[in-house]
Amino acid sequence: MHFHLGRRKNETGQWTTTISAIKDSVDVTESMNMEVIHKITDCGGRKVLNVKGIFFEVPIGLTGVDGNLLAKLRFHKMGGKNTYFVNEYRTAFRQNDAENNGVVFSSHPLKMNQLIEVQIDRATTKFPYGLGVGITTNDPNELAIPDHMNSLKVGTWMYYDRRLFNNSTMIVKDIGRNIDELQRGDQIGIMVKKPGVLHIFINGNDMGPNMAGIPDNVYGVIELRGKTVQVSMIEKHAKLMHIM
Template identity: 40%
Template sequence: MRLAPCHEKLDSAHHFPFSVGESGFGVAFTNRPLMDNELFEVTLDRKTTNFPHAMAIGVSPHSPNDITINKFITDLKPPSWSMYYADLYYNNTVSKKNYGRTLDALVEGDRVGMMRRDTGTLHYFINGVDQGAAATGIPSSVYGLIELYGSAAMATIVSKSDNNFALNLLKSYPFPFRSNTWMMYNEDIYVDGNRTLSKYGKNLANLQVGDRVGVMRKSNGQLHIFINGVDQGIAASDVPKAVYGVVDIIRDTISVTIV
């Protein structure tokens, strides 16, 4: 699904939505830097059940015209400050865990926002509630960033400002492994992008360096996932005979080895 560039100006009477469709990634920049003590805010309009995570927010001192736009805020040219889940990131490194309410728990109609105070401190807001100081020493000129991915399919700007915002949606990416795939993400099983089993086994997010994960298709067509040699049980049935194993390395995982 492609992103449609949003170049229209926002005013109090016209809220402009942006979307990545049911399965996609998209990073959007504000059309201008944030002013001091100005709240930039969007609502989550559409959320699917295709993926456990929903969206991310952040800021960057770089104009979108001057850098390469990647899938994630954390992949942008440094420096960047962002919030994923309940955690804070500086560039692609976690700077603080459990900062505030997790963005994964957002439901349709919830609002998220950001503000650079005149002290140089960055604050994030969820449904109008300040989650506290997220970072200090933020440059005086930063652009607001909204990232839709996973289950977040559409959001709308709701900021009210004398200098209206727009969002420039610069690039989208299709969500990988959408059809004819079976996968485990965190502790859940997904088939063709839809969650089919919740709390199937040990949460992959809790793996430590040295832990092992594996996958096996048995002769009866059942798919099993193994963690440190322990069979987590039947993950799916009727899996075709000819399938390829896939490993997705994301976020804090840097390197793996086939054993």
């Protein structure tokens, strides 16, 4: 990757700064995209502008058979303090050096039999454990988003490693697969099947019912923690199950 930083006056006499980049690699494909995001933070009483450009590849499964982008579930605009969103809220990632504060939610409550599924786009070897997935009755607009979702004591069901937790208490010891082992390209999803039974899907495989009595109007939750850095929403297996 080659970067160029330039500074010049524009037509009105104001100084402007331009940043350009060229990526010349066999890894570049037609599905590559780029977005630039920025945040203004306080640092010792000063305002600091942080600018970050993100190169990403639109994951397999976002394009329908007609070639159009599938306008389905997106991430909620509210997320943990280390989370960012690109690809029109279809892709979420956290800063690579941050261990937690990577909680993100579905944009709206899930319907019964609606699968929320993500694909792992990027991972790091810095941590031995990976993401968490689950559901919550808490509205992201009204929630003080925690650094770790399993610290919530109300309305939350979360999968970590082999276990399922309800309001931070373990209720299932072994779901049959350790989700910490998932790598880049793997897919994981959550569904509440009628009449309120929680299921987890790994690479399209239903791992079986794990909890009954789940209420309506729950949000899907993905926790970007540990080695899981970036995920994207997909509908690959939802389409195969005819539940989109």
